[in-house]
Amino acid sequence: MSTYGVVALARPTFDVEFAEENKNRAFAALDAAGIATVGPRELLFDGPAVVAAAQAIQSAARIDLLLIIQVTFTDASMTVHLARDIEAPVALWGLPEPRAGGRLRLNAYCGINLAAHALGKAEVDYGWLYLSADAAGIEQRLRDLLQPLPPRDSRISRPGAATDPAAQRVMRALAGSRIGVVGRHPDGFDTCAYDGPALRRLAGVEVESVELETLFARAKAADDDRVAAVRARAQRDLAGLGAVDQAQLDRSLRIYCALQDVQADTGASSLAVRCWPETFTDYGCAACGPMAMMNEAGVPCACEADVYGSLSTLMMQELAQAPVWMADLVDIDAGDDTAVFWHCGLAPLSMCDPEAQPQATIHTNRKMPLLHQFPLKPGRVTLARLSQAKNVTKLIIGGAEMLRAPMAFTGTSGTLRFDRPAAAVCATIMDEGVEHHYAIAYGDYRESLRALAAQMEVPVLELT
Structure with a gap:
């Protein structure tokens, strides 16, 4: 059985009740995937809570992956610290929300986008997933986060000189x-x-x-x-x-x-x-x-x-x-x-x-x-x-x-x-x-x- 160190990040200015529901579904999906988890199964809203969670994960005998669940949008201030302090591959998981015409209740995609940018600038490799916790095939997708990162096709090129x-x-x-x-x-x-x-x-x-x-x-x-x-x-x-x-x-x-x-x-x-x-x-x-x-x-x-x-x-x-x-x-x-x-x-x-x-x-x-x-x-x-x-x-x-x-x-x-x-x-x-x-x-x-x-x-x- 694989073991993931898991932190579930959130910000209290978003819909905390909805975030709690999504967090619970995320941990249920990890359980259904046969993945053991280390770390608190609660929303982490601030730096001290994340530091305590990191210490709990570091005290574990071994983890195969550090999974940062972006339940709501947060800044990336703790993401790089977690990735550097915990010796394990890193993956980000963002949880989508319905486009219901009301408030943006989670804004999780923006959160994993911000986190990916911060990790990239810190030269930390990462995997990622943007998928609902109850999506078809989620269990396998969570297990697949353990696989080595595939080669990434770059779409970066040098444009030729042009008069415009x-x-x-x-x-x-x-x-x-x-x-x-x-x-x-x-x-x-x-x-x-x-x-x-x-x-x-x-x-x-x-x-x-x-x-x-x-x-x-x-x-x-x-x-x-x-x-x-x-x-x-x-x-x-x-x-x-x-x-x-x-x-x-x-x-x-x-x-x-x-x-x-x-x-x-x-x-x-x-x-x-x-x-x-x-x-x-x-x-x-x-x-x-x-x-x-x-x-x-x-x-x-x-x-x-x-x-x-x-x-x-x-x-x-x-x-x-x-x-x-x-x-x-x-x-x-x-x-x-x-x-x-x-x-x-x-x-x-x-x-x-x-x-x-x-x-x-x-x-x-x-x-x-x-x-x-x-x-x-x-x-x-x-x-x-x-x-x-x-x-x-x-x-x-x-x-x-x-x-x-x-x-x-x-x-x-x-x-x-x-x-x-x-x-x-x-x-x-x-x-x-x-x-x-x-x-x-x-x-x-x-x-x-x-x-x-x-x-x-x-x-x-x-x-x-």
Whole structure:
């Protein structure tokens, strides 16, 4: 009988009751597979609990595999420590959830995506599985995690030099531009770390840092008439504005004014903002809606102080000459060959499906406004990301068709079909350990992006 050391990671801001049910099914599947487990059979919410679990696993005589179950989204702060401290092969298991149109209750795919990126940068090999605990054949798939990792076909290549006017236009626009980064990225978000000198070499881009407290101070000082004008515009664009907490809404609209001020002060072409937790815990609102407004106004805003994500959106906006959205990939369904991209409420209004009414809503975990809520409009889209996966700078490129579909999750979300089977794209993302944020624009810009990569002298990772 094989023995796995098992940790089940979760975050209490997600649906804990649902997470508990999924965790129990996961351990039942391991039992049914004939796999002995070492470690606590409970959700682990914080560092001390994970450290205690690691000690319990290390005290075991022998384990064949360390299995990290991503029951909900968490950051990757403990994943690398676990992988380095416990002498055993490592595998990640993410548990899918239904696309029911409500809150994103687990967000486990994003969790294993973040974990894979962190392990890749730490040069730790890993296996992975994204499959429900009650899926057909799950027992064998769990046993198969013990098998040696198969050779991974790389989709990374060096693009040939090409003359592309759009790519040349982007390079001219980037040269000497600034990205304003407000705050620093959250702990455990290796995906959002950046290398300032590398950005300068790549595209002549400078990064200017602004303290989060400066943003809050500018928000509090915003002129009341200016805030009222922002509210009037939001009232015109969004249904349900009057149904959210009005004091929190006022604070959120002031954040929009403050983002405008920070952009003007720094001369930044795009922003990367530490949008949580302090906007909720210290200031008292969501920054998602204000950042969506900035996106619509032509100043791309990236969540979680993701500077490379901000640069990616700026590149895509210059190619598309239209607002761009940075989103998480939160689900891939091999069965219907689709994927869902989502972010709390960050998408620009111009991306709303014309058959839907944009709504004002609250953050599903933090319960504060302002967020946009709508499904994305159908059409051809391009995905791109300037990536540092596995410590090699590269440009990720993908093509897809955004589908007209019911809203998968609250906030802003879009269901798409890649130009390559979804299961194959999932394997590329996980095997390459790419970041969890992607810039999305309507239109097909893949050839221009390849030419842009050639001018930056970086390889291309083709998702599709």
